[in-house]
Amino acid sequence: MKPLTREQMAWRAAQDLPEGAFVNLGIGIPTLAASYVPADREVIFHSENGILGLGAKPEPGMEDENLIDAGKNYTTLITGGVFVHHADAFLMIRGGHLDVSLLGAFEVSEAGDLANWTTEDPAFPPGVGGAMDLAVGAKEIRVIMDHTDKKGNPRILRHCSLPLTAAGCVKRIYTNLAVIDVTPHGLFVVEMVDGMTLEKLQAITEPELQLANSWQALAPPAAIAA
Amino acid sequence: MKPLTREQMAWRAAQDLPEGAFVNLGIGIPTLAASYVPADREVIFHSENGILGLGAKPEPGMEDENLIDAGKNYTTLITGGVFVHHADAFLMIRGGHLDVSLLGAFEVSEAGDLANWTTEDPAFPPGVGGAMDLAVGAKEIRVIMDHTDKKGNPRILRHCSLPLTAAGCVKRIYTNLAVIDVTPHGLFVVEMVDGMTLEKLQAITEPELQLANSWQALAPPAAIAA
Amino acid sequence: MIDKQVKTLADAVAGVKDGATVLVAGFGAVGVADDLLEALHEQGARDLVIVANNAGNGDHGLARLLNSGRVRKVICSYPRSGDYSAFLNAYRAKTLELELVPQGTISERMRCHAAGLGGFFSPVSAGTKLADGKETREIDGRLHVFEKPLKGDIALLRADKADRWGNLTYIKSARNFNPVMAMAADLSVVQVNEMVELGSLDPEAVVTPSIFVDRVVVVGANP
């Protein structure tokens, strides 16, 4: 059984972004998803600092000092993209104008509660950024995260142990082992990596998992960086 | 004793608009004030439909069908003027960004209450337009109106008889007979037309008037249309 | 490939249901999507709630909907504008409900919905008849009225140029309510003078970004 790499997780999430969707990609793995949108689809990426139509990383030497993304990395604007001011960028987020918000997370509960803004490390000041705005506003909130923490403890929990970002918001979780839908009837596994079983997955997941009737293999194409 | 004409009232109000002021002119007599700003002063007029930098009426034949003022008359944009959308135009109004809002009125009370939106004529639907927004937002609210109604009854009252537009907002009243300041210590006559006395003015004004120590003649130059 | 352009005015207003709330942009006769309003008349939806600054002029566009008895309620600031006989007749016949809202409050309530907020306190109308029955609160010594978000099922908009994504620019004061109504409806439909190539609108000068627009129809240059 081979867990997905970060790139493969991003690839998987990207496959679910439909033609014409407006999407915000959170900092970290979600950002990588931009590269894996199928070539025949137009998906428009939103950046909280005021960009609608975020493009790829600029070629070396082509960086524009006035053009950065939410992660403060140099970026580009695609044809048709526009600039807006900050309050309008968050009106788009909070007002349900984005089709998908793809976020990183520390923990997700079986009710779809999301914890992704603080680990409560007393040595450092907390920072929330746009996490809470992104977690309430989009038409659909999806999470990308490793299935367990570094010690192998579950991150999909009955109740989040860390402070919440927002309650009951997550609809789909992409992990390095599975794709799981959060529904009013519980958590449904819709895809698992080759060699994974519901039993093994359940062992590293706190709340009860059910296998969707239509479940299938989670199998990125060989070309996606391993 | 010669009451001021509409043009002369507008002229008088215009003299108080300082260099660099942002001003909204209400429909009716206030609109006329734009023509009487002293030539050496730059005053920037705001129109509620989304214009900052309203200009003069266009020359005949030069009307632009996409450029009207709040009174729905053709207008022009002065050099430096810009267009904004409606919510931003009213953010300017309500948020205290305008220096002066110059309004018409039916009645003003001694406390500065303003009634200028409805006469409660049952035969017609009420209309409020931007009256209530304009009456609360500007740094200073000033009124232009005839001193009495057509029957000679006072329009400056102890309490407004018509429904209020906003309470306690008016700071200065320009009538066809006088200029009156509304202060926490009562109404002060700061200017009167030639031949007017405090006694005569009081007879057509409901609340008590006081004569400002520094009062002077209200005397438009002969050139202003009589 | 994203392409929001539809071929006909009928396509542009397809699917409007009876009882729908329709945001009608424009101020006076400027920036009004008259052709979309005529198309909505053809489409036939009834029992409509109209949100607009004014309440129709003559017997075309919004006034025609009023004259045809398609409108249940008008939310506006100033019905008495131009030839408003269509409104006046229905108002006097008591076949039409009027919700009179201060002009800035109309657009702010729509922006409130657009921004995903639950309502706001405004000093406008506090202490007046138009605040009757509304929740009030004193904030920093000043009376405020609680105003609720206002959303449309459909917005009928008029712009100058659009690209295939639906980015929009306007002409002068025809901008007025269009940008805020575009943000506040589930379905935003716009009639434009001209379609332009994607990328030909200045990214710094697009007024309504594509995310707020669903359907675009070209009606030809202004008369």
Place this chain on the structure above:
Amino acid sequence: MIDKQVKTLADAVAGVKDGATVLVAGFGAVGVADDLLEALHEQGARDLVIVANNAGNGDHGLARLLNSGRVRKVICSYPRSGDYSAFLNAYRAKTLELELVPQGTISERMRCHAAGLGGFFSPVSAGTKLADGKETREIDGRLHVFEKPLKGDIALLRADKADRWGNLTYIKSARNFNPVMAMAADLSVVQVNEMVELGSLDPEAVVTPSIFVDRVVVVGANP
């Protein structure tokens, strides 16, 4: 003749009082008025409350004010950005108060003040630690938090071009917080790359209208 241009950075920040609330535009290092921040350091005001998205980088601009002990409180969404050692040291020494606000709520609270409103209900942060102690209300079945307007005594802004009235345009993502902060301060001060003739900015494409701007200083082209 209106002319908002001042000659020096010192003129631009003249009069800032101890205890002032300073709106500091920018996102990361982009669109930040670094020269105005340095001038404010020279000017000497203390006990400042800073509103910004981040909390300074290295030892220049905002970070320098922090290192010099001029700041009493920071209202921001994400202090941990870049080299934020200036903030971290003061935070650990407990000489600095932090009010952590969700990013969109910062700009919305400033817009709320700018729009003359008394506060709004937002679903953001409802049910979380950041809503502790805040008034809540269920609206349409969803929990909301009451948020108050946020105003600045002064805003330190950075734009690309200005005219003598103070109309402004920006470059790309350097727009960020600048337009909303320009609207939300009693005194809005902007450093620009270039002054242009009145009338040379497109009236359809000015992002910050002159009414929101008080002083303009030219600092030269971007490095």
